[in-house]
Amino acid sequence: MTVTILFSFLSIVRHIAIIGAGAAGSSAVFFLHKQLLTLGHRDKVEITVYEKESKVGGRAALIHPYNDSKYDPVEIGASIYASVNLHLVRAIEQFGLSPAYRIIDDNHVSYLYDGKTILVDMDDVTSRYNLLSLTRLKMLTETSVHHFLRLYQRNFQLLNGPFRTVAAYVKAIDLKPQLNESGFRFLVNNGVDEMTVNEFVDSLTQGTYGQQVTQLHAVMTIIAMAGSGQSIKGGNYKIFESMHFSTLLYPRNERLVKLFSPNYLDDSKLAKIVGSRANIGWIYRKMWYAYPRAPPRNDTVFPPINPDKGLYYVNAFESFISTMETQCVAAHNIIRLFLIDFGYDEKAATLADDYWIDTAV
Numbered sequence: 028m029t030v031t032i033l034f035s036f037l038s039i040v041r042h043i044a045i046i047g048a049g050a051a052g053s054s055a056v057f058f059l060h061k062q063l064l065t066l067g068h069r070d071k072v073e074i075t076v077y078e079k080e081s082k083v084g085g086r087a088a089l090i091h092p093y094n095d096s097k098y099d100p101v102e103i104g105a106s107i108y109a110s111v112n113l114h115l116v117r118a119i120e121q122f123g124l125s126p127a128y129r130i131i132d133d134n135h136v137s138y139l140y141d142g143k144t145i146l147v148d149m150d151d152v153t154s155r156y157n158l159l160s161l162t163r164l165k166m167l168t169e170t171s172v173h174h175f176l177r178l179y180q181r182n183f184q185l186l187n188g189p190f191r192t193v194a195a196y197v198k199a200i201d202l203k204p205q206l207n208e209s210g211f212r213f214l215v216n217n218g219v220d221e222m223t224v225n226e227f228v229d230s231l232t233q234g235t236y237g238q239q240v241t242q243l244h245a246v247m248t249i250i251a252m253a254g255s256g257q258s259i260k261g262g263n264y265k266i267f268e269s270m271h272f273s274t275l276l277y278p279r280n281e282r283l284v285k286l287f288s289p290n291y292l293d294d295s296k297l298a299k300i301v302g303s304r305a306n307i308g309w310i311y312r313k314m315w316y317a318y319p320r321a322p323p324r325n326d327t328v329f330p331p332i333n334p335d336k337g338l339y340y341v342n343a344f345e346s347f348i349s350t351m352e353t354q355c356v357a358a359h360n361i362i363r364l365f366l367i368d369f370g371y372d373e374k375a376a377t378l379a380d381d382y383w384i385d386t387a388v
């Protein structure tokens with residue numbers, strides 16, 4: 028999906044078009060509104076958001092099973108955020124939204140299955156995988172997240188940002204080695220054994236980004252591993268409106284199952300998975316460009332953030348990292364670029380911005 032910001036400066040009032048009201052577009056409006064207020068220019072700028080769907084949220088999207096609102100809605104896209112997702116955490120507080128804790132019944136089980144055999148109970152992965160490898164995974168994930176968190180530091184940003192290319196981001200937060208290597212190669216080279224990578228990590232990259240650990244660059248692989256967290260009661264889209272696998276459906280005694288597939292799953296394929304078509308009560312198919320392909324890459328081959336004067340492309344960031352939070356980060360960066368490019372006192376806005384963390388990360 029593309030989200031772009033266009034500017035026209037033919038009139039005294041500046042007109043800004045934001046195309047798409049997903050995480051990126053919605054947070055771009057939010058930040059722009061805030062910064063212009065801070066700088067005392069809000070009344071000189073008209074912002075119009077164009078959204079082709081009838082709802083805000085983009086890939087943070089919900090459905091009601093059986094299209095019936097008596098059933099609790101289910102996330103079909105972005106399901107979880109993590110505590111290090113500082114924009115989201117802040118927005119949730121600010122908009123008075125409530126986290127939805129998953130209700131897991133006593134029979135809840137989570138297994139890693141390779142199509143023939145149950146490999147491991149995911150609640151006890153140490154029974155199959157080498158403890159040293161699991162510890163290495165945790166350390167590598169924490170280190171990369173730590174690098175990423177520099178982007179929230181005011182002083183770091185005043186010195187290095189805003190970023191006009193994805194390559195500049197990569198360099199500033201020092202993630203080039205992870206970008207140039209596949210998740211597989213990076214983890215094995217850093218002491219994680221192959222079985223842990225091929226089974227455990229691969230299940231996470233396939234579940235999160237529909238791609239194998241050998242196909243994804245290591246930054247995205249690490250994001251897939253860092254991806255445990257929670258969601259918002261009533262739908263993650265609510266974050267952007269204001270700015271599971273298996274769930275029991277009440278009152279029907281049925282299981283709701285989400286299947287992710289790069290290919291179309293017709294009724295006969297679904298019937299094969301669950302034994303018979305008669306075992307399926309309702310099917311909802313959502314076809315979309317779910318995730319960017321993110322192979323190991325040279326940092327110069329990302330799409331441009333600022334392809335032309337007055338034109339900004341937030342999703343350039345997505346094949347580096349694709350999450351709701353990182354789209355908010357990318358939108359914040361673009362609003363800073365806009366302020367600079369159009370002669371506003373960007374430094375004053377950045378200094379006054381209350382979103383930075385000033386402690387050393």
Ligand SMILES: Cc1cc2nc3c(=O)[nH]c(=O)nc-3n(C[C@H](O)[C@H](O)[C@H](O)COP(=O)(O)OP(=O)(O)OC[C@H]3O[C@@H](n4cnc5c(N)ncnc54)[C@H](O)[C@@H]3O)c2cc1C
Pocket residue numbers: 028029030046047048049050051052077078079080083084085086087103104105106107108316317318341342349350351352354
């Ligand atoms: C199945 C799935 C699971 C995911 N799980 C997670 C997760 O658990 N946690 C997480 O953080 N991220 C997750 N993600 C990734 C996350 O959803 C995206 O990175 C993020 O939502 C992208 O936001 P965006 O605003 O850039 O794009 P989008 O959300 O795609 O928004 C783009 C918007 O633009 C609109 N649009 C497009 N073209 C036009 C046009 N021509 N005119 C007007 N409007 C237009 C679209 O309708 C849409 O609303 C998941 C994604 C998928 C698909």
